[in-house]
Amino acid sequence: MKYKNSLAFAQQLDKEDQLAYLRNQFYIPKDKNGNDWLYFTGNSLGLQPKSTKEYINQELEDWANLGVEGHFEAKNPWLHYHEYLTDKMAKIVGAKPVEVVVMNTLTTNLHLLMVSFYRPTKSKYKIVIESDAFPSDRYAVQSQLKFHGFSEDDVIEWKPRKGSALLNIDDLEKIVENQGDEIALLLIGGVNYYTGQYLDLKRIAEIGHSKDCVVGIDLAHGAGNIQPNLHDSGVDFAAWCTYKYLNSGPGSLAGLFVHEKHAKNKDLPRFAGWWNHNKSTRFNMRMPFDVMEGAEGWQLSNPPILSMAAIKASLDLFDEIGMDALREKSEKLTGYFEFLIDEIGAEDIKIITPKNPKERGCQLSIQVKNTDKSLHQKLTEKNIITDWREPDVIRCAPTPMYNSFEDVYKMVSILKGIL
Numbered sequence: 001m002k003y004k005n006s007l008a009f010a011q012q013l014d015k016e017d018q019l020a021y022l023r024n025q026f027y028i029p030k031d032k033n034g035n036d037w038l039y040f041t042g043n044s045l046g047l048q049p050k051s052t053k054e055y056i057n058q059e060l061e062d063w064a065n066l067g068v069e070g071h072f073e074a075k076n077p078w079l080h081y082h083e084y085l086t087d088k089m090a091k092i093v094g095a096k097p098v099e100v101v102v103m104n105t106l107t108t109n110l111h112l113l114m115v116s117f118y119r120p121t122k123s124k125y126k127i128v129i130e131s132d133a134f135p136s137d138r139y140a141v142q143s144q145l146k147f148h149g150f151s152e153d154d155v156i157e158w159k160p161r162k163g164s165a166l167l168n169i170d171d172l173e174k175i176v177e178n179q180g181d182e183i184a185l186l187l188i189g190g191v192n193y194y195t196g197q198y199l200d201l202k203r204i205a206e207i208g209h210s211k212d213c214v215v216g217i218d219l220a221h222g223a224g225n226i227q228p229n230l231h232d233s234g235v236d237f238a239a240w241c242t243y244k245y246l247n248s249g250p251g252s253l254a255g256l257f258v259h260e261k262h263a264k265n266k267d268l269p270r271f272a273g274w275w276n277h278n279k280s281t282r283f284n285m286r287m288p289f290d291v292m293e294g295a296e297g298w299q300l301s302n303p304p305i306l307s308m309a310a311i312k313a314s315l316d317l318f319d320e321i322g323m324d325a326l327r328e329k330s331e332k333l334t335g336y337f338e339f340l341i342d343e344i345g346a347e348d349i350k351i352i353t354p355k356n357p358k359e360r361g362c363q364l365s366i367q368v369k370n371t372d373k374s375l376h377q378k379l380t381e382k383n384i385i386t387d388w389r390e391p392d393v394i395r396c397a398p399t400p401m402y403n404s405f406e407d408v409y410k411m412v413s414i415l416k417g418i419l
C-alpha cells in the first residue's frame with residue numbers, strides 16, 4: 001500500500017473504509033468543548049458500544065419484573081447465559097466451542113488453569129515466562145511456584161537479545177533444549193503488552209511439547225486484536241480479559257481456552273463448584289460431583305449476568321464484522337500510523353514493535369529518546385489518550401473498530417509539533 005502524508009489522503013482512506021460506520025456505534029469521549037478525544041488506549045480499556053446499555057437494561061428489567069424466575073423466564077434465561085457467548089468468543093480466538101468458556105477474571109483463570117496444568121515434580125518444576133511479562137502474570141507464576149514449595153527464582157526468563165526489545169523464538173528453543181527436563185510449564189503472552197510483538201503460538205507449542213512441557217498463553221493483548229487460531233496452534237490452555245480489545249467494560253469477565261485434546265480428561269486435577277458439575281443433575285443437589293467436559297469443566301460459580309450482558313453486546317458486534325475484516329483494516333490503519341511516524345524522520349523516535357504486520361497487532365510502541373513523562377502529559381493536554389511506560393515508551397493502539405485514519409494523521413501531526 002502506497003501511503004501519503006496528508007490530511008486529505010487520510011480522509012480519503014476513511015471514505016473508502018467499509019468499517020468506518022462502526023465508529024458511530026461507540027461512545028467516543030470528548031473534551032469540555034465537545035471535541036472527540038483521539039483515543040489510542042483500546043489496548044487498556046476498550047470504548048463502550050452504544051448498544052451495551054440496552055443489553056444490560058434488558059437484564060435489569062427482567063430482574064425487576066421476574067426476580068428469581070429470570071433464571072428461566074428472562075428473555076435470555078440466565079441459567080444458560082454463558083452459553084450465549086461461547087460460539088462467538090470461540091470464533092474470535094479460532095477455537096472450537098467445546099474449548100472456550102467465559103468466566104471469572106484473567107488472573108483468576110490463569111491460577112485455575114495452573115491448578116490443572118502446572119503439575120510440578122521434584123525434578124521438572126520450572127516455569128518459563130517472557131522477561132517483560134505483564135506483572136500480574138509474573139506474580140501468578142511466582143506464587144504458584146511457592147505454593148508448590150519451590151522458589152520464585154525457579155522462573156526462567158526468555159529475554160530479548162542485547163540491543164533489541166523483541167524476543168527471538170530461536171532463543172526459546174534453546175532454553176527448552178537445554179533445560180527442558182526441568183521445565184514444567186511455558187506461560188507466554190501471545191501478544192506482548194509492552195512491545196506489541198505477536199509471537200508464533202504454533203511454534204511455541206511445538207517447542208514446549210518437544211520436551212513434554214505444558215504450554216499456556218496469555219491472550220490479554222491478542223483477543224479481538226489478532227487471530228490466534230488457538231485450536232490449530234496446539235497450545236494446551238489460554239486465558240484473556242474482555243475489557244481491552246473486546247470492549248466489554250472495566251473489570252469485565254475473562255475468556256478461558258482448554259484444548260480439545262484435554263476436553264474429556266476427567267482425571268485432570270481441578271477445583272470444583274456447582275457450575276462445573278454436570279448440567280443435567282446440577283439441581284438435584286445431592287449428587288456426587290460429576291465434572292463437565294470441555295472448558296465449561298473449569299467453571300465454579302454461577303456468573304454475573306450484568307457483566308456478561310456487556311460482553312454479549314460486544315461479541316454481537318464482532319460477530320457481525322468478523323475478525324478477517326477487522327484484521328484487514330487493522331493492518332492498513334497501523335501501517336499508515338507507522339508510515340507517518342517514520343515520516344517525522346527524527347532520530348530520537350524509534351518504533352520497537354515488529355515491522356512485519358504478521359508479527360504484531362494494532363499497537364505500536366514508540367520509544368522517544370531524551371524525553372520523560374511530560375511528553376505524555378502534553379499529548380493528553382491535546383486530547384490524545386496514549387499509555388506511557390517508563391522510561392521512554394508510548395504505547396498507542398489504533399483499533400479498527402472505532403479509530404479512523406484521520407485520528408492517526410492528527411495524532412502524528414500533534415506529536416511532531418510537540419517534538
Ligand SMILES: *Cc1c(COP(=O)(O)O)cnc(C)c1O
Nearest residue numbers: 105106107134136193218220241
Ligand atoms: C491486562 C492484563 C492482565 C490483567 O489481569 P486482570 O486479572 O484482568 O486484572 C494480566 N495479564 C496481562 C498480560 C494483561 O495484559
